[in-house]
Amino acid sequence: MKKNIAALIAGLLFGLGLAISQMTNPAKVLNFLDITGTWDPTLAFVMGGALLVTLISFRFILKQDRPLFEGQFHLPTRSDIDGRLLGGAALFGIGWGLAGYCPGPGVAALVMGIWQPALFVAGLLVGMWGFRRLPA
Amino acid sequence: MTIVNFTPWAGLIGGLLIGASASLLLWLNGRIAGISGIVAGATVEPGGDRAWRWLFLAGLLGGAALAFWLVPGSQAFQSDMPWPVFLVAGLIVGFGTRLGSGCTSGHGVCGLGRLSPRSLASVATFMATGVLTVFVIRHLLGVGA
Numbered sequence: 390m391k392k393n394i395a396a397l398i399a400g401l402l403f404g405l406g407l408a409i410s411q412m413t414n415p416a417k418v419l420n421f422l423d424i425t426g427t428w429d430p431t432l433a434f435v436m437g438g439a440l441l442v443t444l445i446s447f448r449f450i451l452k453q454d455r456p457l458f459e460g461q462f463h464l465p466t467r468s469d470i471d472g473r474l475l476g477g478a479a480l481f482g483i484g485w486g487l488a489g490y491c492p493g494p495g496v497a498a499l500v501m502g503i504w505q506p507a508l509f510v511a512g513l514l515v516g517m518w519g520f521r522r523l524p525a
Numbered sequence: 526m527t528i529v530n531f532t533p534w535a536g537l538i539g540g541l542l543i544g545a546s547a548s549l550l551l552w553l554n555g556r557i558a559g560i561s562g563i564v565a566g567a568t569v570e571p572g573g574d575r576a577w578r579w580l581f582l583a584g585l586l587g588g589a590a591l592a593f594w595l596v597p598g599s600q601a602f603q604s605d606m607p608w609p610v611f612l613v614a615g616l617i618v619g620f621g622t623r624l625g626s627g628c629t630s631g632h633g634v635c636g637l638g639r640l641s642p643r644s645l646a647s648v649a650t651f652m653a654t655g656v657l658t659v660f661v662i663r664h665l666l667g668v669g670a
Contacts, residue, residue, distance in 0.1 A: 400584020410539025438540020443638025477625020486658025512615020
């Protein structure tokens with residue numbers, strides 16, 4: 390129960406952050422990526438602001454033996470940089486640059502009640518499902 | 526290059542909130558606030574604990590709704606792309622983030638936050654292909670520039 394409430398509150402803060410910084414507006418993201426044209430540096434401040442917090446807080450949090458509401462930390466354990474990591478990131482960047490949405494803002498923008506975010510999230514789910522169907 | 530619509534304060538405040546969210550989720554639940562992973566875990570991934578993921582996503586929607594209501598102008602939506610592009614972009618992002626184990630939040634905010642070399646490689650790669658894609662669309666094809 391406690392961890393579900395924690396997740397809800399964390400989600401709330403995340404949604405607030407994405408919407409206040411207007412990452413839910415595709416033009417702000419595409420203009421960030423358009424460094425040779427109409428550049429909008431805002432996204433660097435969003436990422437910078439978030440990293441300002443996590444770079445400090447994670448050092449302290451990960452020194453604990455375990456999280457407060459769970460038995461252990463659930464962290465990625467791999468450290469090798471392979472083709473799947475880079476190929477996946479390359480594909481993700483292409484999709485990101487096409488519409489101006491990454492998963493967080495795409496999902497958050499659903500509350501705008503317009504078609505584009507809904508189509509993006511529909512595609513997102515089908516793409517994730519398709520990946521699951523592939524033989525490992 | 527011309528700088529347009531730059532909103533550093535709103536960006537910084539939003540970023541601090543996102544950092545606070547990621548810190549809270551790691552501190553309390555020991556989980557990485559990676560949205561692509563959370564969406565996949567709530568839907569297409571078999572097994573695992575789905576409840577917290579759905580609640581996180583419900584919070585994400587609630588938080589966005591709250592911000593749109595409280596902050597005038599935050600609900601702006603500007604795009605030159607026809608709707609099928611959003612569907613195709615979603616497909617590519619969905620597949621790519623599973624193949625590459627994360628997106629802007631998991632690799633960006635959280636992975637860089639814990640100084641993961643894999644995340645640094647991922648962020649550098651998706652930033653590069655993102656910039657390249659926008660360059661091709663706007664400046665080579667001349668769409669939406």
